[in-house]
Amino acid sequence: MKTVAAHAGVSAQTVSRVLRGTGYVSEATRARVLASVAAVGYRPNAVGRSLRATRTPMVGLLITDITNPFYATLHKSTEAVFRERGLTLMLLNSDDDPATERTQLDLVSSYRPSGLLVAPAVHSTLTTEDLAGFGAAVLVSRTLPGLAVPSVVTNEPEAMGEATRALLDAGHRRIVAVLGPRDASTTLRRESGYRDAVRAAGAEPIVRYTDQTGPGARAAIRRALQADPGLTAAVGFNAPVTEGILRGLRDEGLECPRDVSVVGFTDAPWMSFYPPPITVVGQPVAAMGELAARLLLDVLDGKPVTPGLHVVPSVLLRRESVAPPRPRPHDEKRTPCTS
Amino acid sequence: MKTVAAHAGVSAQTVSRVLRGTGYVSEATRARVLASVAAVGYRPNAVGRSLRATRTPMVGLLITDITNPFYATLHKSTEAVFRERGLTLMLLNSDDDPATERTQLDLVSSYRPSGLLVAPAVHSTLTTEDLAGFGAAVLVSRTLPGLAVPSVVTNEPEAMGEATRALLDAGHRRIVAVLGPRDASTTLRRESGYRDAVRAAGAEPIVRYTDQTGPGARAAIRRALQADPGLTAAVGFNAPVTEGILRGLRDEGLECPRDVSVVGFTDAPWMSFYPPPITVVGQPVAAMGELAARLLLDVLDGKPVTPGLHVVPSVLLRRESVAPPRPRPHDEKRTPCTS
C-alpha cells in the first residue's frame, strides 16, 4: 500500500479510503490511486486488515464429514449466503470425534473469525462459553442439550412419524428402525417420532442403533431380520443407512418392497431411479443451510435471534418402496429379479 | 501475549519461544509461562503470526463444486495430509466459472497462503504467473494447456480405452461416448482413449458432449438413441453422467444390459448395488489427493518436483452392466422389470 501511495503521490490512508470506498476522496485522486493500484500490481493483504480490525471476515463451518452429501450441500448453500456479504467460509471436518472437534475449533478460533456454524460431533464437549468466544454461533442439523445457541433442525419427530405411518397405513406392524448413534440428537429426535407413531398404532417399537454408515446398517438389518422372522418393514436413519438396508435385504435374499418395505430419511439422487424408487423423507438441506447462515448474519447485525430450535419442515416423498406386508418365506432363499 | 508475559514476569519474546518450542528456555521459566498461559486463558492469534511471517500456514483448495463426491473425497484426503503438517486447508468453489474462479483466487491469495491446489474451471483463464504468486501450486484432476505446474491426473486415455474395449470385446460396434464439456482437459483425455479404442476395432466413434450433469446426460443419451437405432452401448463421462444415461435408457423403455450395455467412469456407492451393478472405471480419488498434497509439500520443502503430469492409475471394475449386443426393438416400448 505504501508503494501505491508513493506512486500516486498520496498517503497510505488515502489509498485505504479509495480501496474501501469509505470517506471523502476527490474524484481526481480516486482515479490517480486506482491507476497506481493497477500500475503497481497491488494485491490487498487480508492478514493486515484482519489484524487491525481484530476480526476476520470469515465464518467457520465445522461439520463431521464433507463426503457426506448432506454436509456438502450445507457448505454450498451457506457459502452462497456468506459470499454476497463478503464473508469467506472456512470448512473444517471433525471426523465426528470430540477431540478433533476441539482442535479444529481452536484452529479456526485462532483466525479470529466473525462467526461459527457447527454440526457438533456425537459426544461433543462444546459448551456455551466455547461458542461465546466466536461472537456469533449457530448450530445446524444437530443440537446440543443445554446450549443457549440458535439451532437449525428439521422437524425430525413429525417427519419420522409420517414415514413410519406410511408403513403402518400399508398394514405393517413389525417395523424395525435402523438408527444412528444412540446419543446423537438426530437419533433421539427421529427415534421419538418413530416410537410415538408405532405405539399410537398399537404396535411394538423395534430399534437398532448403528454408526450411521452403510456397512453398519447392512450388518444391523441382517441381524434384525434373522432375529425376527416377522419383520416386514424398515425405516432408515439417513441415506447411507438406507443403502445399507437395501444391501442387507439382498444379502438375505429378500426383495423390496415384495418381502420388506423400506422408507428412508434424507434423499439421494439414486433413490429416485433405483428399482424400486425409494420412499423417503426429503430434508430441505439447502434451506437449512440458508436459514442457519441468515441467523448468523442476524446475530452479527445485532438483530434479536431466538436461541432455541429453528425448524425447517421436511416432506415425505412417496415413491414405490412401500407395499402391503406379506408373510416372509422362512425356509427358502429368493434371488432378486435379474433383468 | 503481553498479558501472559506480565503474569509470568518475563518478556513477550520468551512467551513466544515457549509457545513455539523454539530456542533455549530454562525449564523453570517454561513451566511458569505455561502456567500463566493457562491462568490467563491465552488463545494464540494466527493473524498476528501470519502478518509477521508474511505467510499463512494455509493451503487453498479451489475446486468447481463440493457437492460432486469426487471433490469431497479430494478435500478429505488432502486435508489429512496437510493437517499433520500443521497446514489448514481452505476450500473454495469456483462453480466451474472462470470469473468466479478468478474472484476466489484473489480472495485466497489475500490471505497469503503457503500454497494452492486447483482443479481449474472449464474455460479457466489461469496463467503460470497467476499461480507463481502462490509459491507452490499443483493442479489436480484437470490440467491446463501450457501451464508449467505439476498436475495430478489419472491415466484417463488408457482407462477409457480399457472401458471401451470391455464393450468392444463383448461384441458391440455402435458405442456412444457421453462426454463432458467439449474443452475440458478431462473430456479431451477420456475422448482420445475412447476414439483410439473404437478405431482400433475398426468401428466408428459416436460422441455427445454434455454439461457433465445427470439431466444433461439424460437428454443427450435420449437424442443419441433416437438418432441411431443401431446403438447398443454407452460409456459415461463421470458418475452423474452415468446416472443420466441409466435414466435416459429407462425413459426410452430400454433395459441395461439387455438392450444397451453401459460402462461408467468414476465409481459411486450406488453403482455396486444397483441392478445391474455398473461396470465402471474406478478413479483412485484419495490417492490423487494425497499425491497432489505431497507434491505441494515437496515444493514447499524445496525438493525438486517435475512440472508435468503425475499419473495415478485407475482400474476397471468389471460388474454386470455389459452383455453381448442384441438388435434393439424399434416399434415396441418395453417396461422395466418391476419387482
Place this chain on the structure above:
DNA sequence: CTGAAAGCGCTTACAG
C-alpha cells in the same frame, strides 16, 4: 478532502 501517528498480535534479527 487529505495526512501523521499509533497500534492490532505476533516473530525476527540483534544484543547481552
Place this chain on the structure above:
DNA sequence: CTGAAAGCGCTTACAG
C-alpha cells in the same frame, strides 16, 4: 538463557 527494538500491512481515531 533472556530481553529491547522493529516491523509485517493494514485501519482507526485524530488533526488539519
